[in-house]
Amino acid sequence: MQHIEETANMLKLLGDKTRLMILAILSETDCCVCELVEMLQMSQPAISQHLRKLKDNDLVKETKKAQWVFYSLNKQHEFYPMMKCIFAYLPDPKEHIRQLEKKGMRIRCE
Amino acid sequence: MQHIEETANMLKLLGDKTRLMILAILSETDCCVCELVEMLQMSQPAISQHLRKLKDNDLVKETKKAQWVFYSLNKQHEFYPMMKCIFAYLPDPKEHIRQLEKKGMRIRCE
DNA sequence: TGTTTATATAAGTATATGCTTATATAATGA
DNA sequence: TCATTATATAAGCATATACTTATATAAACA
Numbered sequence: 001m002q003h004i005e006e007t008a009n010m011l012k013l014l015g016d017k018t019r020l021m022i023l024a025i026l027s028e029t030d031c032c033v034c035e036l037v038e039m040l041q042m043s044q045p046a047i048s049q050h051l052r053k054l055k056d057n058d059l060v061k062e063t064k065k066a067q068w069v070f071y072s073l074n075k076q077h078e079f080y081p082m083m084k085c086i087f088a089y090l091p092d093p094k095e096h097i098r099q100l101e102k103k104g105m106r107i108r109c110e
Numbered sequence: 111m112q113h114i115e116e117t118a119n120m121l122k123l124l125g126d127k128t129r130l131m132i133l134a135i136l137s138e139t140d141c142c143v144c145e146l147v148e149m150l151q152m153s154q155p156a157i158s159q160h161l162r163k164l165k166d167n168d169l170v171k172e173t174k175k176a177q178w179v180f181y182s183l184n185k186q187h188e189f190y191p192m193m194k195c196i197f198a199y200l201p202d203p204k205e206h207i208r209q210l211e212k213k214g215m216r217i218r219c220e
Numbered sequence: 221t222g223t224t225t226a227t228a229t230a231a232g233t234a235t236a237t238g239c240t241t242a243t244a245t246a247a248t249g250a
Numbered sequence: 251t252c253a254t255t256a257t258a259t260a261a262g263c264a265t266a267t268a269c270t271t272a273t274a275t276a277a278a279c280a
Contacts, residue, residue, distance in 0.1 A: 007199045008127040015122030017114055033227060048228055067226050067277045085195040089117045143257060156239060158258055177247045177256050
């Protein structure tokens with residue numbers, strides 16, 4: 001059980017369409033910034049700024065590989081079980097990943 | 111399963127400390143505005159404005175009784191199961207209700 | 221080495237948000 | 251009837267938010 005401020009803050013973070021979709025996608029597969037830019041059809045700075053907020057709140061982790069920065073969901077986060085419950089209210093992010101692959105823009109590293 | 115906008119909007123609504131606590135309290139017991147004002151130590155207009163948003167989104171229902179307006183949680187709402195999951199991350203609202211009763215400010219109607 | 225690609229970040233801006241204060245309405249009760 | 255109590259709502263304002271554009275950095279590669 002958490003403090004009210006903590007929980008409200010977490011929900012505020014999730015209460016943005018773009019960030020929510022980023023998290024849902026990352027719950028399926030790790031992605032680099034340019035993949036998210038392509039899937040969500042948002043500018044690169046906009047995506048980077050959302051990722052920054054998620055990282056500052058420890059919801060995602062980053063790994064640099066070659067010229068890319070891959071982001072992954074932090075499944076150890078205390079609010080991860082809550083997020084899983086919320087994902088049930090979202091369209092399946094697999095569709096975004098499929099579309100990305102179809103466009104040949106999936107980054108496969110190593 | 112809902113649209114991304116719907117879910118994000120719901121989370122934005124829940125992502126405010128005061129509204130989140132109002133919902134948690136209402137999940138335990140119906141309350142009138144002045145009880146919430148006392149429990150949450152916020153101005154009456156602030157509480158009324160939050161209740162307005164919750165009502166506009168169908169999360170709460172109102173019932174007028176004498177000079178009071180009682181608010182209750184809409185447990186039929188499509189996002190109610192999600193809310194229940196979120197309440198697990200909040201301090202027990204029963205404590206607020208106990209404090210209100212201790213101050214003799216509980217409104218008992220009918 | 222110079223160019224391209226991927227990313228981060230700063231600055232600027234329009235809009236949204238959550239309060240305050242002031243005021244209106246309606247029910248209660250002396 | 252008049253004062254009090256409970257509530258809603260409007261207007262104003264300070265701050266937060268989510269973009270944009272511009273720019274910096276670093277890796278890859280010709």
